[in-house]
Amino acid sequence: MADSASLRRVSPLDGRYASGAGVIIAPLPKRRRFSLRARENDATNLSDVLGFALPRRPKTSAESGTAAALWLGPDEWLVFAEGDVADRLAGLSGPAFATEITHRNVAIRLEGPAAEAVLGEGCPQDLRLSRFPVGACSRTVFGKVEVVIWRRSETVFEVEVWRSFSDYLWTYLAEAARAPAL
Known part of the structure; x- marks a missing residue:
């Protein structure tokens, strides 16, 4: 039996790669994630911790440096953070709370002119650039699973999913990439 110090957590998507006409699908490397909860008036004070103001409107994101x-x-x-920012988030205690969920989720990147169409195969949300611009994000469903979709550029999306549903999502995306409805 291996001792726990020699074991490392692996992603269920390690080594996977898929592509189709106009899209490349790849797992993203591990990153620290936090579920951050704060009341309206307490959220304002978190800019000191993060280094930027939290987004306050639906479907918006904000970023700076490593967060x-x-x-x-x-x-x-949903906060992605590394280094000092992650350490400060991990140390939060009331009235705002950050729970590290790094090992709960995995992320998949879709890139290319057909990325939007491939995501549209399983997501009921309108992902057209005019309705879901660069920087937009949303918790929604894809097929049968809850996901968070984040538009990084006109042709790049990141999709966060619970690791237990990642194989289902990956298989669905890879199949949709074979013939996206462009």
Whole structure:
């Protein structure tokens, strides 16, 4: 039996790669994630911790340096952070709370002119650039699973999913990439 010090957590998507006409799908490297909860008036004070103001409107994100925050609800954000910012978030204690969820989620990147169409195969949300501009993010569904979609550029999306559903999502995306409805 291996001792726990020699074991490392692996992503269920390690080594996977998929592509299709106009899209490349790849797992993103591990990154620290936090579920941040704060009331309206307490959220204002978190800019000192993050180095930028939290986004306050639906479907918006903000980022600076090694941290980014995605608005998920009136009192909830998904935060990606590294280094000092992550350490400060991990140390928060009331009235705002950050729970590290690094090992709960994995992320998938879709890139290319067909990325939007491939995501549209399983997501009921309107992802057209005019309705879901660069920087937009949303908690939504894809097929049967809850995901968070973040538009990074006109042709690049990141999709966060619970690791237990990642194989299902990956298979669906890879199949949709074979013949996206452009």
